[in-house]
Every structure is written in C-alpha cells, then in structure tokens.
Amino acid sequence: MKKNKIIFWTATILIFLFEGVMPALTSQTEMAKEGIRHLGYPEYFGVALTVFKVLGAIILIIPKAPKRLKEWAYAGFGFDFIFASISHLAVDGFGMEAVFPWIVFAVLVVSYLYYHKIYDSETI
Template sequence: MKKHKIIYWVTTSIIFLFDAVLPALTFNTPLAKEGIHHLGYPDHFRIELTVFKVIGGIILILPMIKPRYKEWAYAGFGISMIAACVANWSVDGLNGNAIFPLVIFGILIISYVYYHKTKCILIKEKNF
C-alpha cells in the first residue's frame, strides 16, 4: 500500500508542478505568447488554458476534493496533452515538442491508475 501511495503522490506532484505551477508562473512571458501564436491559437486561449490548468492542478493535489471532480481534472489534463501533441505535430512535424506531451500524458495515466488503487485500498481499510 505504501508503494502505491508513493507512486501516486510522486506522479501527481509532477503533473501539478508541470501542468499547474509552471504555466501559472510563465503564461505571460514572451516565449509563452509566441508559442501560442506559433500554433495558431488566439491570445485569450493562453489565459483560459492557464486558468483551467491551475484549477485542475489544485483539484488533483488536494485530497479532500470529491472523486467526481478529480475524474474531470484527469480528463481535462488528458485532452490537453493529446491536443498539445496534435497541435505541435501539425505545425512543426513530429519532433520533441510533439512527443513531450505524450510523456507527460504517460505520467498522468500512472497517476490516474494509482489514484484508483489507493482509493480502493482506503475503502477496504474502512470496511475492516
């Protein structure tokens, strides 16, 4: 059980740091603005995406949030990662910028699987 919790918290922390904290700190930099413009998105999308990523990260990292909301946050991050891969691939071809979101998506999947494993363990413990 301890192994499951460690894997869950490490992977969830990576998602939180990469997909919530980092965008919150860098969304207004010239590099971020150019990146969104380069992919063909309007500038307001950068702000919307950052707001939803921060909200999703908070939902994932706080243990008292209901599972229903966590499911939506996982879905949102998954869609975001797939869309980032497709956008980068369609504009610049298959390169590191297109592959990296899939790596983060893999970490997100591990977090999701271990979220459910730790949740099932907690339910079993409460029944005893």
C-alpha cells in the same frame, strides 16, 4: 499500500508542477505568448488554458477534493496533452514538441491508475 502512495504522490506532484506551477509562473511571458501564437491560437486561449490547468492541478493535489471533480481534471489534462501533441504535429511536424506531451500523459496515467488503486480500496 505505502509503495502505491509513493508512486501516486510522485506522479501527481510532477503533474502539479508541470501543469499548475509552471503555467502559473510563465503564462504571461513573451515566450509563452509566442508559443500560443505559433500554434495558431488566439492569446485569450492561452489565458483560459492556464486558468484551467492551474485549477485542475489544484484539484488533483487536494486529497479531499470530490472524486467526480478529480475525474474531470484527469480527463481535461488527458485531452490537453493529446491536443498539444496534435497541434505540434500539425504545425511543426514530428519532433520533441509533439512527443513530450505523451511523456507527461504517461505520468498522468500513472497518477490516475494509482489514485484508483489507493482510493477505491478505502473511503475518503
């Protein structure tokens, strides 16, 4: 059980850092805004995406957050990573920008699977 918790918290903290902390600190930089424009999205989309990423990351990191809310956060991040990859493939073609979201998606899947390994066996 201890190994499962270590794997879960490692993966979840990585998601929290990538999807909560980094967007919160960098979303208003010119580089981030240009990245959103480069993909063809309006600037307000970047703001909304940042708000939802930060909220989702907070939900994942809070142990006592409602399970249903956590499921929505996991689903939202999954869609985010899939569509980020599709956007980069459509605009930039195949490259690291299109592959990286799948790497983070794999970390998300580890977090999700170990969340259920830990918390389905005990009551919160």
